[in-house]
Amino acid sequence: MTAKNGVAAVERALSILDAFRDTDGRLSLTELAQKTGLYKSTILRLLASLEAYGYVRKLDDRGYQIGPKFVELAGIYQETFRIGDIVMPMLERIVNEVNESASYFVREGKMRLCLFRVDARQEIRDHIRVGDTRPLDRGASGKALIRYSGKRASDAGRDGLVFTSFGERNPDMAAMAAPVFGLGNTLSGCINISGPRTRFSPERVAEITPVLQRAAVELSIQAGASPEILKRLLPAEKDPRS
Template identity: 40%
Template sequence: MGNDGVIAVERALGLLDCFKLGKEKFSLAALATASGMHKTTVYRLMNSLERMGYVVRSDDGTYGLGHRLLYLGKLYEQSFHLSSVVEPVLFSLAAATKESASYYVLDNGKRLCLFRAEPSEGLRETRLAGTSLPLDNTAIGQVIRYWGLREPIFSEPPLIPFFASGPRDAHIAGFATPVFGPGEEFMAALALTGPASRLSVARETRELIAPQLRAASALSRRLGASVAFCERMYSPSEGR
């Protein structure tokens, strides 16, 4: 059997893809412009999507996403638990390096600590999962700004992992590496943080670089990035 697909279905899904954070409502004309489709085609497709509960039309004629997408999202959450993918990698990384390992995502213009694993012993920087912090010049902030927001903070592709000591707290330092998913889309920053005195020494000895690159590569592959991309992105020669 071929894999040609159905054009009408692809166009309807393409219309749903137009909705993004900050663009939750569209007029018919705006949807036509955003999708590149004729207004008549958009109108017919949106009528079908509305009948099925995938979009809703307000009294002013604008369209928004419908309840059916929430239902499918909940089904997806039940079939794929991000924590079951990320947390084992974090715990292994924290145990191997004896530093705090975290998984940060971009959330409403800030960096959100989604998952966290602490080493079992020793002086460490402690933070609860769910903590939200500004996108500053920490290693984590720079990774999210550069890969997540595409800020031109470097003139050429930088070496990874990033390292920063003291931007937020003079006594804290951290390494951070980007994590990618399907289509090599940026997903999160994988971080190792701890006392600046200890991590500055680790930066010189490079003892934490290889474990973090391996962990970031493993996470990216599990989240859907291609093997070839991960081998290229996280190879020690490319990474550092």
């Protein structure tokens, strides 16, 4: 992964750290070269700096593993991270894009709890408040939470990311939902878009689906899930010639 206008040396160092993903935590110089595509001489120079700052530790068998600095950074992240800081702007963006109400639900036993909510600027809309609970076995968000409880982001597929419901809880309402993953690529909650059933025609559902997919993927990455895993779930780009 290369960032636009990024610093090449920093990106090479980060690629070394990324190489430790999905391993037993120990890599040799040869394995690092295979995973990163960098020359061993380049890797050794970068490892020296990473080791000096505690990001990598050299082992007695000449292998390497992630250093203790990440424990310190993880503690800082956990102390300062507030899920609402990233959820609310995303819900507001969704409402601006589709003009339907957006909520963020989490699982609470056999119920689903609304943690965050942004109402659409519509006279007719569904009425859900922060703190409201709903049965887990009904509604689009319930389907998403049940489907991915105990699962990881790697279990998700692009075609199975968005769930719908029509009149399951209220005969006049419809909803669409998609799971949100967080640290460890485990389920964090789900985004829910809801409104009167008459406004959720098949054509409208098709329009909202990529918006919801993109929001769920972006929010998952912001919450700490793996970008490499999540980006494959982004909606397919339409061919401009079609």
